[in-house]
Amino acid sequence: MSGRCGVRAVSPVLLGVDDGGWLAVTAGESGAVVFRSADGTRYAKCVGAAGVADLVAERERVGWLSGRGVPGPRVLDWQAGDGGACLVTSAVCGVPADQVSAADLHVAWERIADAVRRLHEVPVSQCPFRRGLEAMVGVARDVVSRDAVNREFLPVDQQQTSTVELLDRLARQVPRRREQEAADTVVCHGDLCLPNIVLDPQTLDVSGFVDLGRLGLADRHADLALLLANVRETWVDEGQARAADMAFAERYGIALDHDRLRFYLGLDPLTWG
Numbered sequence: 001m002s003g004r005c006g007v008r009a010v011s012p013v014l015l016g017v018d019d020g021g022w023l024a025v026t027a028g029e030s031g032a033v034v035f036r037s038a039d040g041t042r043y044a045k046c047v048g049a050a051g052v053a054d055l056v057a058e059r060e061r062v063g064w065l066s067g068r069g070v071p072g073p074r075v076l077d078w079q080a081g082d083g084g085a086c087l088v089t090s091a092v093c094g095v096p097a098d099q100v101s102a103a104d105l106h107v108a109w110e111r112i113a114d115a116v117r118r119l120h121e122v123p124v125s126q127c128p129f130r131r132g133l134e135a136m137v138g139v140a141r142d143v144v145s146r147d148a149v150n151r152e153f154l155p156v157d158q159q160q161t162s163t164v165e166l167l168d169r170l171a172r173q174v175p176r177r178r179e180q181e182a183a184d185t186v187v188c189h190g191d192l193c194l195p196n197i198v199l200d201p202q203t204l205d206v207s208g209f210v211d212l213g214r215l216g217l218a219d220r221h222a223d224l225a226l227l228l229a230n231v232r233e234t235w236v237d238e239g240q241a242r243a244a245d246m247a248f249a250e251r252y253g254i255a256l257d258h259d260r261l262r263f264y265l266g267l268d269p270l271t272w273g
Contacts, residue, residue: 010033010046010048010084010143011046011077012044012088022035022036022044023037024147032047032051033045040091042076042088042089042090043088043090044086044087045089046085046086047084047085048083049082052085056085057129057213059075060129062074064127064129066124068122068126070119070209071206072092072208072212075087075088085256092208092209092210094200095199095201096194096200097195098193100199102151105194105231105234107204108204109231109244110206110247110248111206112197112206112227112248113199113247114252115206116192116252119189120223121186124185124187127146127187127217130216130218131214132217132219133177133178133219136218137170137267139271140170140270141167142273150272154166155266160197166270170270173263174192180219185219185220186217186218186219186220187210188192190213190222192224193226194227194234196209211266219260220254221260221261221263224254225260225261225263225265225268226264229261
């Protein structure tokens with residue numbers, strides 16, 4: 001999330017994509033700049049040279065998932081050169097789930113559970129991408145060693161603790177979590193938070209998942225930890241949050257392992273940097 005890829009000088013046109021009247025949407029936390037076409041049907045994500053490998057990984061994942069019956073974007077164009085790369089995908093029509101009211105999110109909540117379950121039910125044998133525990137811990141070690149963790153991403157009760165200590169605590173749990181992952185591996189989104197779930201504003205059905213650069217095989221609780229923690233910011237109090245967790249678990253069809261949820265909620269912020 002450092003924005004260190006130097007992408008502000010690149011654009012779809014400079015990288016060889018047609019002039020679609022591209023409008024800058026946001027400078028993404030991954031260091032990418034995202035553009036929307038004037039007609040709203042396409043998005044272009046552009047990176048500088050240092051970000052090309054990550055964007056290639058995202059392109060491969062978007063292309064793979066679009067053939068698996070899970071709603072999301074399609075790859076429309078790809079351009080790369082010495083100055084960087086640009087991935088053009090179809091727009092997923094709708095509104096990010098973090099932009100709807102709490103009342104509408106409550107209506108959509110079981111539908112979100114259904115959509116997440118469908119993603120997690122994609123056959124593991126078909127997925128060539130890994131986003132498992134060993135990879136996550138390896139990334140976390142690198143980020144922590146560079147002192148690059150953004151403390152704002154940490155749970156509030158951990159923000160004053162040394163990131164080295166936080167990682168050491170998690171590392172002691174790895175043997176047990178490795179066994180759990182082996183028994184409960186699914187195709188995970190990898191960054192399953194409300195902004196990456198798009199809803200139809202009229203029906204509140206899930207239109208699709210976006211931002212798929214971290215998609216891969218992992219313990220399902222890696223996804224669920226992020227989603228359930230993120231949505232707590234929407235509910236009015238802890239009682240409603242707990243009720244929502246129970247409703248999600250019942251609809252999804254799982255008995256939540258709260259120790260595993262806490263583990264992955266602690267690990268994920270150490271992998272961004």
